[in-house]
Amino acid sequence: MADTAKTTRVDNAYERLKAEILMNRMPPGFQAPEPEIAVRLGMSRTPVREALIRLEADGLVELIPRRGARVLPVYADDMRDIYEILTALEPEAAAQLAQRNLDRDAIGELEAATADMEHALAHNDLDAWAEADDRFHRKLLRLHGNRRMTGFAETLFGQVHRARMITLRLRQPPVRSTQEHREILENILAGDSEQARATYRRHRQRANRELMAILEDYRLPQL
Structure with missing residues (x-):
């Protein structure tokens, strides 16, 4: 006890x-x-x-x-490595989910996270948006069901979320990112594994470019 x-x-x-x-x-x-x-x-x-x-x-x-x-500071080299890993793992997980012919009820948590992102964006609540974005990525891997991959990615998600919170207000409003989450969700529901994979990969690659532009070009003093 x-x-x-x-x-x-x-x-x-x-x-x-x-x-x-x-x-x-x-x-x-x-x-x-x-x-x-x-x-x-x-x-x-x-x-x-x-x-x-x-x-x-x-x-x-x-x-x-x-x-x-x-x-610890948020280092550009660390974030580049982390995004490279997530860009390899997450699109494959999304593609495999699309192959399972899941209905909307089965991915209700992803639907809720996406809707929360859309609501937060409409109300300019960036903190709520970041929480819903983080939840989407974590829930997708948990729904996929590979516990080792999920456990490994959890530590990476924490560092990604921290970098996002530091830089979120230095970027344009996350309109495209929100649209991409909706597209990934619809790709999974449609059973389109190739499009789910491609959309997820573009999503991570674009987010990585935006983050690197801030961490490297602007060289924030707090980082």
Whole structure:
């Protein structure tokens, strides 16, 4: 029972700290000693310490002896590598889903995420849009069902979401991205695996180009 309680506390600390980082409330370069982070969460140091170790493995923080933890910058080279991996994995997952002849009820979570993106865009709520976008990508891989691929991609999605939150207001409104999610969804429903693959690949490649233009050309000081 004690081990279960400890695991729950560590998981809680991990999820809360990860959310702070991904939503840019602990931005790149943020640094604090472990006791200060524990106070921020209203928790004891032990679960916070273990949560930070997990976040270091995710590539989100760096643990510095006697100085606590530092939130890592978003590096252009890292994001380029991550997008290359996702561009290889996700279009194939979408194509395989299209081959299953799924109906709209079976992909209801993808439909909901797409509708939420459209609603958020119409109301200029970029934070809500980013949450729905992240949800779409995660749900698609979970629906595909390859647990190893999903587990591997989860850490990459976290870093992509963080980069998106940092750069989202430096881009044009995500009109094309929202349209592409709708197209991918309709391709899957139509059972058109080739078009689902091609649309998803174009989506990731375009997003990568936009992100690299900001990270490399503008050279944001907080990155």
